[in-house]
Amino acid sequence: MGVVKLSTAGILDYQKYSSALAGNSPYIPFSSAFELLETEILTGSQTSVTFSSLNSTYGADYQHLQARCVFSGGGAVSSLRIELNGDTGSNYSLHVLYGNGSSVLSAAGAPSTIWALGNSVTTSNAFAASIVDILDPFETTKYTTGRILHGRIGSSNSIELLSGNWRNTAAVDTINFRVDGGQTLIAGTRLSLYGLKAA
Amino acid sequence: MATQTYVALATTTLSGTTASVTFSSIPADYRDLVLVTKIGNNGSGAKEISLVFNSDSSNRSRVFAAGYSGGTLSGTASTILAAYNTAGLISSNTAHIMDYSATDKHKTVLVRNGDTAFTMMQAGRWASTAAINSIELSISGASFTAGSTFSLYGIEA
Numbered sequence: 483m484g485v486v487k488l489s490t491a492g493i494l495d496y497q498k499y500s501s502a503l504a505g506n507s508p509y510i511p512f513s514s515a516f517e518l519l520e521t522e523i524l525t526g527s528q529t530s531v532t533f534s535s536l537n538s539t540y541g542a543d544y545q546h547l548q549a550r551c552v553f554s555g556g557g558a559v560s561s562l563r564i565e566l567n568g569d570t571g572s573n574y575s576l577h578v579l580y581g582n583g584s585s586v587l588s589a590a591g592a593p594s595t596i597w598a599l600g601n602s603v604t605t606s607n608a609f610a611a612s613i614v615d616i617l618d619p620f621e622t623t624k625y626t627t628g629r630i631l632h633g634r635i636g637s638s639n640s641i642e643l644l645s646g647n648w649r650n651t652a653a654v655d656t657i658n659f660r661v662d663g664g665q666t667l668i669a670g671t672r673l674s675l676y677g678l679k680a681a
Numbered sequence: 682m683a684t685q686t687y688v689a690l691a692t693t694t695l696s697g698t699t700a701s702v703t704f705s706s707i708p709a710d711y712r713d714l715v716l717v718t719k720i721g722n723n724g725s726g727a728k729e730i731s732l733v734f735n736s737d738s739s740n741r742s743r744v745f746a747a748g749y750s751g752g753t754l755s756g757t758a759s760t761i762l763a764a765y766n767t768a769g770l771i772s773s774n775t776a777h778i779m780d781y782s783a784t785d786k787h788k789t790v791l792v793r794n795g796d797t798a799f800t801m802m803q804a805g806r807w808a809s810t811a812a813i814n815s816i817e818l819s820i821s822g823a824s825f826t827a828g829s830t831f832s833l834y835g836i837e838a
Contacts, residue, residue, distance in 0.1 A: 516687040521712075521838045540683075550713060550838070552780045552789060581746020581755030581802070608806055611779040611789040631777075633791045633804020639744035639757055641791075641804040670785050674712070674838040677683060 517544075521674040524667055527556070530660035531673045537653040541620035544677030549614040551659065555602045556668040559638065560661035562612055564597040566626065566648050567656055571595060576646035583639045597628060597646050598662065605636030609670065619654035626654055684837055687715070692832040698723055701819035702831050709782040709812050711835030716776040716816065719830045720766050724823025727798070730764040732776065732805070733817040734788065740808040743790075749799035761805035763818050764794040772796035781813040788813060 519540060522531045536547075553562055566574075572593040579588045580600075591598070602610045612632040619626055630644040659673050688711070691704055707714070722728045733741075743762065746755045764774035774794040781788055790805035807813075818831065 512685060512688070514685040514687050516685070516836075517683040518686050518837050519683050523838070543683075550777075550779065550836070552786070579746070581744060581753075583744045583755055583757040586746045586748065586753035586755045605787075607785075607787045607810060608808070609780070609786050609789055611777070611791055611804070613777060613791060631791050631793065631802065633744070633789065633802075635742055635744050635757075635789070635804045635806040636787075639804070641744050641746050641802050643802060670783070672712070672780060672783075672838060676686070676836075 515679040517677050517679070519675045519677050521672070524669050524671045527666040527668050529666050530658055531667065532656055532658045533675050534656040536657065537620055537655040540677055541653055543679060544620070545618065545680035546678040547616040547619050548676045548678065549616070549657070550674045550676065551612040551614065551672070552609045553602060553661070553671040553673070554609045554668050555661045555665040557604050558663065558665045559601050559604060560663055560665040561601045562599040563660050563662055564599065564614065565658040566654050567650070567652060568658070569648070569650060573649045574646060576644050578642055578644045580640055580642035599630055599644065600632035600640055600642045601634060601638065602661065603634045603636030603638060608636035610634035616654065622651050622653055624651060625649050686837040688835045690833045690835050692830065695825055695827050695829045697827050698824040700824050701817055702825065703815060703817045704833050705815040707814050707816065712780060712782060712838030713836040714778040714781045714813070715834040715836065716763060716778065717832045717834070718763055718774045718818070719771060720764055720774065721771050721826035721829055722766050722768055722820050722823040723826050724820065725768050727765050727767050728820045728823050729760065729762050730766055731819050731821070732761045732763045732790070734807050734813045735809070735811055735815055736817070737809060741805065743803050743805040745801055745803040747799050747801040761790055761807060762792065762803060765799065765801055767796050767798040768823070770796040770798055778813065784810050784812055786810060
């Protein structure tokens with residue numbers, strides 16, 4: 483192979499740089515405080531989905547959690563339910579403000595053994611959606627609170643804003659999602675968990 | 682391993698009145714889209730800011746609940762809205778377009794929207810299993826005012 487000599491002899495306005503990157507835009511890595519932690523996209527029917535070891539895996543790095551849920555119970559209307567740390571005691575409460583297409587209503591749920599969010603629909607290919615913000619899940623000096631936006635439109639219609647608490651100061655370590663009434667989450671259901679970092 | 686997400690895909694700020702805004706060639710690289718808008722209009726009264734996916738203005742439905750000084754209101758319609766906007770006011774609006782890239786389900790949209798005249802939430806459904814590759818926003822009988830902003834984000838799953 484021949485040797486080619488590079489020369490500046492014919493260039494009148496050249497500059498010398500000590501860095502090969504000089505003159506280029508600096509590379510700034512993408513940075514976001516919102517991170518995907520885990521996701522489950524069902525390929526078949528399943529009774530429940532559990533995200534576990536959350537505190538030990540994520541507790542040191544994240545301030546809040548968000549679950550983004552797209553779900554269906556198939557041919558039966560089913561409400562999405564969330565259980566924390568396997569606690570089956572009457573330690574959960576929810577309040578809801580909702581519109582059903584005719585009127586706007588509100589309700590306060592009695593202490594419950596679970597967070598029961600809004601319902602699914604039975605329309606083919608139609609899925610209900612919920613965005614669940616769990617605030618300070620790893621904090622151990624106060625109860626865990628949740629804020630949910632839920633909607634469904636198909637065989638029945640509703641848009642709902644919910645808030646709730648779990649009367650326990652333990653750090654959240656497991657989150658179990660399931661539907662009620664012995665129904666199953668069908669294929670296509672998607673449950674994704676995200677973490678939001680603090681500064 | 683955690684994956685950083687909530688990626689800014691596109692943003693536009695209008696320099697003059699504009700009848701419609703379209704995001705096109707949306708990549709299917711994400712699972713959800715979040716559309717954040719801050720909108721004014723040059724019409725009169727309350728205007729609906731309509732969302733159309735893939736140029737299909739059919740197959741849309743929604744249920745909404747709203748609160749304003751006169752009380753509350755809930756209803757259904759054969760459209761999907763990004764927002765209501767009261768002329769002379771600026772509305773702040775967030776639309777979550779869930780599973781937009783999935784091809785095995787209809788698309789569900791959750792919206793929070795309001796200006797100083799009302800607050801609204803909405804669930805919408807586009808009855809199509811096609812992945813969304815374009816989003817058009819428009820106002821009937823009015824235009825978006827200069828300064829209106831439209832930002833689209835992608836979230837992985």
